Each structure stands twice: as C-alpha cells, then as structure tokens.
Amino acid sequence: MSSKITPNTVSSLKKVRVGVLGATGTVGQRFITLLSEHPWFIIEALGASERSKGKKYREAVKWKQTIPLGGLAADLIVKGCTPEEFKTCQLVFSGLDADVAGDIEYAFRAANIPLFSNAKNYRRDPHVPLIVPLVNPSHFSIIPQQQSLHSPPLSKGFIVTNANCSTTGYVIPLAALEKAFGPIESVLVTTMQAISGAGYPGVPSLDILGNVVPYIGGEEEKIEWETLKILGGITDSENETDKNGAPLKTFDMHQAGGRPALRVSASCNRVPVVDGHMECVSLRFHRRPPPSPQQVREALSVFTPEIQSLGCPSSPRKAIEVFEEPDRPQPRLDVKGTHNGAGVSVGRVRQCQVLDIKFVVLSDNVSIGAATSSIINAEYAVLKGIVS
Numbered sequence: 255m256s257s258k259i260t261p262n263t264v265s266s267l268k269k270v271r272v273g274v275l276g277a278t279g280t281v282g283q284r285f286i287t288l289l290s291e292h293p294w295f296i297i298e299a300l301g302a303s304e305r306s307k308g309k310k311y312r313e314a315v316k317w318k319q320t321i322p323l324g325g326l327a328a329d330l331i332v333k334g335c336t337p338e339e340f341k342t343c344q345l346v347f348s349g350l351d352a353d354v355a356g357d358i359e360y361a362f363r364a365a366n367i368p369l370f371s372n373a374k375n376y377r378r379d380p381h382v383p384l385i386v387p388l389v390n391p392s393h394f395s396i397i398p399q400q401q402s403l404h405s406p407p408l409s410k411g412f413i414v415t416n417a418n419c420s421t422t423g424y425v426i427p428l429a430a431l432e433k434a435f436g437p438i439e440s441v442l443v444t445t446m447q448a449i450s451g452a453g454y455p456g457v458p459s460l461d462i463l464g465n466v467v468p469y470i471g472g473e474e475e476k477i478e479w480e481t482l483k484i485l486g487g488i489t490d491s492e493n494e495t496d497k498n499g500a501p502l503k504t505f506d507m508h509q510a511g512g513r514p515a516l517r518v519s520a521s522c523n524r525v526p527v528v529d530g531h532m533e534c535v536s537l538r539f540h541r542r543p544p545p546s547p548q549q550v551r552e553a554l555s556v557f558t559p560e561i562q563s564l565g566c567p568s569s570p571r572k573a574i575e576v577f578e579e580p581d582r583p584q585p586r587l588d589v590k591g592t593h594n595g596a597g598v599s600v601g602r603v604r605q606c607q608v609l610d611i612k613f614v615v616l617s618d619n620v621s622i623g624a625a626t627s628s629i630i631n632a633e634y635a636v637l638k639g640i641v642s
C-alpha cells in the first residue's frame with residue numbers, strides 16, 4: 255500500500271484479514287467484541303491454548319462481555335497458536351498470557367506476520383516500539399530497523415507492543431501536558447486498579463471483596479520505566495551502528511536534547527472494581543512558573559492526537575474528557591466515557607501544595623488499556639502503509 259492511503263480508500267478496499275491469539279481471555283474477548291463490528295478488519299482466525307483448540311469459539315470461551323457473543327467469530331474453530339495456522343492473516347493481535355507470549359509472538363514475527371501485542375514480553379526490547387496510540391505512534395519509525403536486524407531480515411513481520419494498562423491511562427494526560435507546557439520533571443502516581451486487570455478468573459473474591467490489596471507484582475516498576483520509553487523520542491545511537499556503519503536508532507527514554515530526566519514514582523493497589531483503573535497523579539513541570547489548574551484543564555480538553563486527525567476509526571471522538579464536578583470521574587459511571595472506553599476521563603484538576611498540579615484519571619483497562627490500543631495501532635499501520 256502507498257503512504258497516500260486515506261480512511262476513505264481503506265474503507266473501499268477488501269477488509270484486512272486479522273487473527274487473535276489468546277482469543278478466549280479477558281483481553282481476547284474485548285478484541286472479538288471490537289473487531290466484530292470493525293469497518294476495516296475481519297476476523298479470520300482465533301487461537302488459544304490446548305484446552306480450547308479444536309472447539310467452536312462459543313464452546314471454548316467463558317464469555318464475560320456485556321454485549322452478547324454473536325457474528326462470525328462465535329462459530330470459528332479455535333486453533334493452536336502457530337504461524338502456520340494463521341498464514342492467511344494479514345496481521346495478528348495477541349492477548350496471550352505473558353508466560354507463553356514470548357516464544358509464540360517471536361515465531362509469528364519470524365513468519366513475516368505483523369503482530370500487535372498486549373503482553374509485556376517485548377516492551378523493553380530496544381528495537382520494539384511501545385506504543386500508546388494517542389501518544390506516540392511516531393515510534394512506528396523503528397520498525398524498518400527491527401525488520402532489518404532480524405536474521406534473516408523480514409519484509410513484513412514485526413512486533414508492536416502496547417503498554418501496561420495503568421501506564422496507558424495516565425500517560426495520555428501527561429503527553430497532553432508536555433505538548434502544551436513542555437517537559438514534566440517528576441510524577442507521583444497512585445493507582446486503584448480494577449479486578450479485570452488480572453485476567454479471568456483473576457483475584458480470588460475472598461481476597462478482594464470489601465478489601466484493598468496494596469500490591470500488584472511488577473506493576474510499579476513497569477509504570478515507572480514504560481512512561482520514559484513512551485514519552486521519550488527516538489535518536490541516533492552514539493555507539494551502535496548497522497552493517498553499513500550508519501548509527502542505529504534508539505529510544506532516548508525522555509532524556510534527549512538535555513531534557514531534564516523525568517522521575518516517576520508509582521504505588522499500585524487492587525480495588526474491588528470490575529472495570530476501570532483510577533489513578534491519582536501529582537506532577538511538577540520544568541517550566542517556572544507552572545501553568546494554573548485552569549490552563550491545565552484547557553490543555554487537556556483540547557488535546558487532539560494524530561490518530562484522531564488521521565481518521566483511525568477506533569480513535570475516541572474526544573481523547574480526554576475533563577470533568578468539572580468535584581466527585582467525577584467514577585468507574586461505575588464513567589469507565590466507557592464518550593467513545594466505548596477509547597478515551598480517558600480526568601477530574602479534580604487542582605493545585606498541589608508539594609509539586610505543581612494534581613488530578614485523577616480514569617481509563618478502561620481492557621479497552622484503551624489493552625485491546626483498543628492494539629486495534630488503533632493496527633489502523634495506524636494500515637493507514638501509513640506499514641501493513642499491507
């Protein structure tokens with residue numbers, strides 16, 4: 255496909271054939287729901303574990319979505335997760351358990367199948383982009399390097415990851431604020447994470463009902479470093495070159511051009527909420543004097559990511575909904591927001607007596623925190639001719 259492709263030309267072409275790995279899981283089910291009505295993509299193949307393989311999807315899955323399972327996917331036979339079984343797919347989404355995602359996703363890339371992953375396995379890879387589509391789709395520019403460094407070099411295959419669900423939710427307002435007011439110096443974030451973030455069946459009811467668990471293994475570290483990769487840029491490496499002697503591209507981890515290092519401290523809690531991660535954020539800007547709460551509200555409200563102006567069909571109508579009411583957003587009332595969980599909601603923007611500004615952000619951990627992000631990333635790749 256040429257880079258002149260527009261949303262209208264994609265709509266008039268034959269639908270892109272897609273597969274879903276981990277299709278029976280919490281994220282996999284959200285993929286099925288969103289893809290069943292997708293204007294550009296059609297589900298071609300579904301994969302899961304040996305437990306599910308060979309069964310009709312409707313028999314293999316414990317369907318937990320509020321929308322009934324219907325459409326073509328319900329009667330597809332679930333396959334194993336091997337590239338051979340997905341060779342007719344033009345791209346594949348992965349909602350695989352991280353314990354198995356590493357080898358399986360590697361095999362798909364090696365078989366020249368573009369793969370959009372929710373799992374954590376390749377997020378730290380120096381040649382794999384970690385893309386929150388409302389923030390840093392420009393990081394797709396690392397893909398040619400990822401393909402050329404693979405042995406043998408790849409013509410079509412690549413891996414794109416999306417972020418941890420808590421990172422995704424709060425990094426969207428951070429990006430809007432950096433765009434408006436320049437670098438952020440420090441961030442304190444405290445999460446209240448929904449049970450669905452732990453997959454199905456997830457946290458035992460006796461542990462979570464009427465309770466708060468102040469620990470989610472590995473989560474705080476992920477939020478702290480993923481933020482730097484996502485909000486940073488891509489620069490030329492000082493000491494690594496390709497086979498022609500040209501500098502390799504590298505993620506600057508938010509430190510390019512003498513920018514002050516961004517320091518992030520995260521505290522993560524599991525709370526008895528079904529869907530929707532709420533995060534309390536306090537931050538300090540580099541610039542002095544810092545913006546006022548009203549300027550922050552306005553900057554968040556007008557934030558328009560590139561994917562919106564490009565016309566990606568799953569992008570939210572409004573990226574950040576800003577609430578004025580003192581007791582909103584709330585997970586039960588606001589998790590779906592204005593566009594089926596594809597945007598985020600911010601409220602309680604106010605002055606912080608220790609840093610500069612504080613606010614609360616709510617995101618749908620299974621939608622923009624997982625499946626919706628992968629889908630928008632794939633739409634962007636189709637529009638940019640990165641997938642054909």
Ligand SMILES: NC(=O)C1=CN([C@@H]2O[C@H](COP(=O)(O)OP(=O)(O)OC[C@H]3O[C@@H](n4cnc5c(N)ncnc54)[C@H](OP(=O)(O)O)[C@@H]3O)[C@@H](O)[C@H]2O)C=CC1
Nearest residue numbers: 276278279280281302303306349351352372373451453454
């Ligand atoms: N839930 C969330 O909010 C978020 C999750 N993620 C990440 O997304 C991924 C999926 O999460 P989630 O949906 O919650 O997890 P689930 O536990 O709900 O689902 C896991 C999926 O992986 C499949 N699977 C397990 N073992 C194998 C195997 N050996 N071979 C092939 N398939 C296998 C399961 O199939 P079967 O049913 O047959 O066992 C199931 O489809 C994880 O990596 C998670 O960290 C990322 C962001 C948010």
Ligand SMILES: N[C@@H](CC(=O)OP(=O)(O)O)C(=O)O
Nearest residue numbers: 372373374418419447451452
């Ligand atoms: N750990 C997150 C969900 C998740 O799976 O994260 P990751 O994709 O970073 O492993 C939660 O429990 O809410």
